[in-house]
Amino acid sequence: MITTETVVSTLKSFLKDEQVSINETIRELHSKDESYHEGQLPDVVVFPSSTKEVSDILKVANDFEIAVIPFGRGSSLEGHIVPVKKSITIDFSLMDQIIEVRPEDLLVRVQPGVTRTQLNKELKKYGLFFSVDPGADASLGGMAATNASGTTAVRYGVMRDQVRDLEVVLADGRIIHTGNLAAKSSSGYHLNGLFVGSEGTLGCFTELTLQVYGIPEFETAARAVFPTVKSAVDAVTSILQAGIPIARVELVDEQSIEQVNHYSETNYPLKPTLFLEFHGNEAGLAQDVEFTKEIMNDHGCLEIEFETDTAARNKLWDARHNLAYAFIHGYKGKKLMSTDVCVSITDLADAVLFARTELEKAGLPGGVVGHVGDGNFHALVMIDMNNAEEVERAKQFNAALVEFGLQRNGTCTGEHGVGIGKMQYQEKEHGTSLDVMKTIKLALDPKNIMNPGKLIDIKN
Structure with a gap:
């Protein structure tokens, strides 16, 4: 059996001592991402500075049949960098040129x-x-x-x-x-x-x-308030169909707006709200803005404000970007679970309403937000990781959203990835195509050392 001491000694034969660490604090930092998935320590963390060093590290891992986990900033949300067996974590922070x-x-x-x-x-x-x-x-x-x-x-x-x-x-x-x-x-x-x-x-x-x-010549941001989620999503659909060059469009539900107001010290109405941004030239955007206002009004928009000033636009988008931190700040002691289902735009309104209903059934605090231009939505759920029953309710809620999405020919993850958290849904989503993926995986990595236990379940 290959010992950690042997692995470390071999790695140090071509890496500097400071590039190879078995320090428990450093291993702890590389044991988890920003998800709710439980962490586990890697055996050793290495910090390569070149492609050649990465190649040499992988040759060692392949020879010793030790798992390798690439690590960037640890900001992933589905346990991508959590070790599941004896492993070397490769931290790429020195390769930052x-x-x-x-x-x-x-x-x-x-x-x-x-x-x-x-x-x-x-x-x-x-x-x-x-x-x-x-x-x-x-x-x-x-x-x-x-x-x-x-x-x-x-x-x-x-x-x-x-x-x-x-x-x-x-x-x-x-x-x-x-x-x-x-x-x-x-x-x-x-x-x-x-x-x-x-x-x-x-x-x-x-x-x-x-x-x-x-960089666009001109940018305009907007915040539009609607009476219902459906009216907001319908407005976005009409904007896209009209060919208006919208750069961003985000849906934020009432509960999320409440957290935004607390955290960002805003005073937005507690209604379903769209955050929008348009890129282009000033003359063209002036026409797009007027057309957008007409479409919004046709769908019952209650209030719409446009911002061209850079500081005002940044404040608007900071409020949206900081939404996850707004929930974390508002529920101290709890951990954030962010779901990630993507459906067709025509199914999005029903999906968001379903998510809100299921969240209330589960009795969990949280909000629903979405990249409504592409059908991707997230529920931001706050859970007490020390409460097993509450954790289980959160997992069941996540499962219900995934099931809703897959029944409508959507996907279990629009952008967060599969990692550990979404592996169980791969066969249902992909069917026999999953066998093709496994064939490709084993052709390129026959010993299954590359981030095993993630994305595709390979038994070895």
């Missing part, structure tokens, strides 16, 4: 430890920005691993839409590229699409080439 900005090509090449905030700070010098906005200041490697999304997906797409190329280290240490610099290709299998969203089960990302965008 923006390697190249290609402004004319609207591309950037980065290491996986770069965060979206760090990238956007650099891109601003070129009049550019990176669009994917999951809320947390996540690492770009982790965002690609979970196919992250967020508030701007309705206009710019999700993480998978931004990836032009990945440098990936496979389980046996081989280094491959999944794409190139070309805007399109009909050559070979679409490896970008395969690896983005693979949650560390197929390999480790060591470089990413990403699409970026020009």
Whole structure:
């Protein structure tokens, strides 16, 4: 049997002492993410500084048949980085360089430890920005691993839409590229699409080439209040059908607005509310705003306010982005569970109403919010992790939402990923397609060392 001492000694033969840690505090920091899933300590944490070092680490892990868990910022929400067996956690925080900005090509090449905030700070010098906005200041490697999304997906797409190329280290240490610099290709299998969203089960990302965008000439934000969830969702559907270039559109229910008011010191009406943002040129947006007002009024909008001032827009979106923290702050001692179901836009209003009804049945505090432009909604539920009965009620509530979504040909996760929490639903959602996924997994990782126990259940 391979001991931890042997593993550490082998790793230190090519890594510096400070790059290899068995310190319990460091292991504890790498034992859990921001989810409610129970943590477990990895055996050792390593901090590589190059692709070559990642390759050497994976060769050791593959030879010793020890699990490897890629770790970005630990902001994932389904237990993606929680060890389930003897494991090496690879922390990519030292690989945080923006390697190249290609402004004319609207591309950037980065290491996986770069965060979206760090990238956007650099891109601003070129009049550019990176669009994917999951809320947390996540690492770009982790965002690609979970196919992250967020508030701007309705206009710019999700993480998978931004990836032009990945440098990936496979389980046996081989280094491959999944794409190139070309805007399109009909050559070979679409490896970008395969690896983005693979949650560390197929390999480790060591470089990413990403699409970026020009900072819009003009931005307008709005807050619109509606009498019902259905009227709000119907208004969004009409806006999308009208071809209005909306960049963000978020639904926040009454209970969530109440938490926003407490936490952000706002005084918004306690009604279903849409937070919206439009990008474009000033003349065009003026027309879009007037058209949007007409559509909103046609759907019974009670109140609508537009903001063009940067500070006012930031305050509006800070209130939305800080909603999870508003609930955490409002229910001290409880843990946040964020559900993540995605359905068609036509099913969204029923899904949100179903979530609110089930949440009240469960007797759990929380709110329902949604990226209504793409049918993705979340219930933010506060639970006492020391109360087993309450935890079970929360799990049953989550299961009910997933079942609702799958019955309508939706998905169990729109953006958080599968991890540990959604594995049980994979067969029901994918059917025999899951066998194809398992075949791919075993072809690339026959010893099942890459983040085992996540995404796909492989017995070994």
